[in-house]
Amino acid sequence: MPLTEKQLKARDAKRDLGAELLTSIVEMKAGKAGKVHQITLSEITEARARSGLSQSQFAQVLGVSTRTLQEWEQGRRKPSGAAQSLLAIASKRPEVIREVLMT
Structure with a gap:
């Protein structure tokens, strides 16, 4: 059960935060x-990280939207x-x- 405001004030008065x-x-x-x-990264996120490209750059190279790439990286698609x-x-x-990407 949560503390009441009065109980919180009493508790905080006794504390030395420093x-x-x-x-x-x-x-x-x-x-x-x-x-x-x-944190385990998806294989797609790891591949993008190895390339050193942003999500939008990587998506452009793959010929997909940034949103599609995000869906892949998050495992939803x-x-x-x-x-x-x-x-x-x-x-x-x-x-x-x-x-x-450079060409």
């Missing part, structure tokens, strides 16, 4: 606090056969994708 912050900083510097979150082939090339040879 000391709490200092303790937190000391713990972080000592490596005692904090969490590491691992799957690329077609031709797009899968281009993505395989982008994944294995990102320099080729950059060359295509």
Whole structure:
């Protein structure tokens, strides 16, 4: 059950926020606090990252809209056969994708 406003004020009156912050900083510097979150990227996002291109640039090279690329990267849609082939090339040879954009 949430605290009432009166209970919150009573609790906060007893706190020393400066000391709490200092303790937190000391713990972080000592490596005692904090969490590491691992984010797994889709293969499509990894291919784009390897190419060094923005979403709009990468989508332009693939001949799709930026929104379509975003849908693929977020796993809401799957690329077609031709797009899968281009993505395989982008994944294995990102320099080729950059060359295509420059021409």
